[in-house]
Amino acid sequence: MDDLATTQTFLGTAGKVSRVDLSVLSTKTSVENKGAELEKKVPGSRAKVIQQVAHAEERLLEKIQALMFFITIGVLIVSLLSIAGTMTTAVIQRRKEIGIVKAIGASNKEIAKLFLTEATVFGVIGGTLLVFSMGPHQQGTKQPILFEQKK
DSSP, X not given: OOSHHHHHHHHTOTTOOOEEEEEEEEXXXXXXXXXXXXXXXXXXXXXXXXXXXXXXXXXXXXXXXXXXXXXXXXXHHHHHHHHHHHHHHHHHHXXXXXXXXXXXXXXXXXXXXXXXXHHHHHHHHHHHHHHHHHOOOOSSEEEEEEEEEOO
């Protein structure tokens, strides 16, 4: 059903509205104000803020956000360990090359810079992926209002 008129025709309730559910993006107090405003604009109607549903949704959202925070911290720790392991393996596998570079005249500081640059590249790529995986955060919450026609 696309619109109210089609739904009313299908149900045989043309011209009669029994209930309208709305979702308002605002704070708790302004939702109550919007409910009162709707009652004034539509005579014979009653707007009821569904606080329990809103509170349950808010608690669930907070739990999901906390879970995502801990998962993100876990992923960050695993990523750090992975990069450390990769860099250790790179040093072990490149011992001969490190020896050749030292024989040419490179200092330990210059060799360390090479490996730190490589680790930085890995870190930047990993950090970028982390930022994109977190996604945008919502500003405010949707709080439902039940809007019914008084009988």
